[in-house]
Amino acid sequence: MKRRRFLTSTTAALAGSVLTHRASAAAGKRPNILFIITDQQSSTLMSCAGNRWLQTPAMDYLAANGIRFGLAYSTNPVCCPARIGFMTGRFPGTFQSRKGDQVRENGGGMAVANIPPEVPGTHVAAYLTKAGYDLAYAGKVHLPKPLHPKTLGFNCLTGDQRDDCARQCAAYIKGKHERPFYLVASFINPHDICFYAINDYRFDAGATRKGRGGVANQRLLEAMQLPPDAGEDTFFAKHCPPLPANHAPQANEPKAVLKLLAIRGFRANARRNYTDKDWRLHRWAYHRLAERVDRQIQVVLDALRQSGQEENTVVIFTSDHGDMDSAHKMEHKTAPYEEAARIPFLVMHKGTAPAGRVDQEHLVSNGLDLLPTVCDYAGIPDAKADPRGRSLRPLIEGRPVAAWRQTVGVESQIGRMVVGHGVKYVRYDFAGKEERLIDLRKDPGETRHVTGDPAYADVLTRMRTAYDTEWFPQV
Numbered sequence: 001m002k003r004r005r006f007l008t009s010t011t012a013a014l015a016g017s018v019l020t021h022r023a024s025a026a027a028g029k030r031p032n033i034l035f036i037i038t039d040q041q042s043s044t045l046m047s048c049a050g051n052r053w054l055q056t057p058a059m060d061y062l063a064a065n066g067i068r069f070g071l072a073y074s075t076n077p078v079c080c081p082a083r084i085g086f087m088t089g090r091f092p093g094t095f096q097s098r099k100g101d102q103v104r105e106n107g108g109g110m111a112v113a114n115i116p117p118e119v120p121g122t123h124v125a126a127y128l129t130k131a132g133y134d135l136a137y138a139g140k141v142h143l144p145k146p147l148h149p150k151t152l153g154f155n156c157l158t159g160d161q162r163d164d165c166a167r168q169c170a171a172y173i174k175g176k177h178e179r180p181f182y183l184v185a186s187f188i189n190p191h192d193i194c195f196y197a198i199n200d201y202r203f204d205a206g207a208t209r210k211g212r213g214g215v216a217n218q219r220l221l222e223a224m225q226l227p228p229d230a231g232e233d234t235f236f237a238k239h240c241p242p243l244p245a246n247h248a249p250q251a252n253e254p255k256a257v258l259k260l261l262a263i264r265g266f267r268a269n270a271r272r273n274y275t276d277k278d279w280r281l282h283r284w285a286y287h288r289l290a291e292r293v294d295r296q297i298q299v300v301l302d303a304l305r306q307s308g309q310e311e312n313t314v315v316i317f318t319s320d321h322g323d324m325d326s327a328h329k330m331e332h333k334t335a336p337y338e339e340a341a342r343i344p345f346l347v348m349h350k351g352t353a354p355a356g357r358v359d360q361e362h363l364v365s366n367g368l369d370l371l372p373t374v375c376d377y378a379g380i381p382d383a384k385a386d387p388r389g390r391s392l393r394p395l396i397e398g399r400p401v402a403a404w405r406q407t408v409g410v411e412s413q414i415g416r417m418v419v420g421h422g423v424k425y426v427r428y429d430f431a432g433k434e435e436r437l438i439d440l441r442k443d444p445g446e447t448r449h450v451t452g453d454p455a456y457a458d459v460l461t462r463m464r465t466a467y468d469t470e471w472f473p474q475v
Contacts, residue, residue, distance in 0.1 A: 032181050033183070033374055034173075034183050034315045034316070035370070036185045037139075037140075038344075039079065040323045041190055041290060041319035041322060042325060043322065043338075043344050045344070046059045047060055049068070054290055056294040057298065058301055059317065062317055063358075066348030066349065067396055071360060072343055072366055073342055073366070074321045074366060076413075077333050077340040077341045077410070079321070080103075081104060087124060087125070089123065089389050090386045092109060095112045096108075096112065104413045105334070119385075128374070128375070131378045135152075135153055136154060136182070140161040141159070162189070165185060173307050187296055190286055190290045192223070193223075195217055197270040202266070223285040241287060243280060248329065254428050256414040256434060257414065257428075270330075274329075311352065314348070336410060343366060353396050354397070354398045363404070365410075372389045373393055373396075390404070407420045415428035418470075424436075424437070424440055424446070425438075427467060437449055437450050437456055
């Protein structure tokens, strides 16, 4: 064997041996688990995802030292329902509001008064408490009282959703721990982008945004500031993200989407009145808010490294949902388009799991898969809530998986959808029954649907079957 090839092979073998040794050593010690949540962050809103219009070094660090799942979806692309999934490992539609309605939007989620009898012993806090973990929570909650972290036994460090959330999490990590911990760091941004269109709708031109109170509006105003060395022409020519290729509304747009815009007047106002520059400035601010929360995440990751616990901590990062970010002349969330429903999902177990991988093969449901993944690391490999949830640990550790789901389901206020490899089937029910089949391979921007195309008849049948039998059989 030539010397160079020998050295290369030996180095690779040693690296594999060290990784195996670390994995074996870690197997006898249950890791800490740090779960970081952002709010309203689309899957593409990270520089590690190839987005050149922002820099997210903290998120990039997790991706570089762990795995990035490129096909991860929210259980429901709106705040409270998605967070119900995080806490329970179930679709939010499993729960009912006080009125008896299935939970599919924020109001219904916050109105959950009672939870099904099988939930109390099988939510993530119950499993981890039995396993001897300390539970801590910091930041945004947005959950009904029966599922509030304090109700479930978490030590609630702070209700602040910004800088103090980061500081309190850092202090907790650096504190003395006799048992492994499960720490949730729940940040609000880039959610402040919500007020961009809301303020334009609520106030006349002279009062729009200017002089608005509250931290959220102040942070939004800061995010909207242009670079100090760039005039408006230079800003739009060199600094501001362009409009996306799918900026136009979808052809033959679903009535459910039109109704959603109509009942949320600020969204209809944005579509009707925003200029291209308004939409692009919205995108600019959205990216800056993502950079702000990345800096807060960096504080937490620095504390983890400084505490000496980084290699014995599984770090999971995701968001509750995304933002339309001017796609289809929309902002905000809720609609079952990729921008709102597909979210970032990064996992790092440094020194134990292979680093720097991107998984574009396996479909992930962050609400269903979080619980079995966390419990697998906590030594409860058979923990179950929704039986369709899967532990991601084998994928994270680079181990072969015999079979994986071929589709994943998503609920929303205006309909439900099933995503397969390269195709999406949506069944809207907000303004009467409407079906949409999208070929994501040929049309990733969802600019048109192929529901009635004879060439897709077999695909349509297959996706209808997956919807009716695998994901939403009771609907």
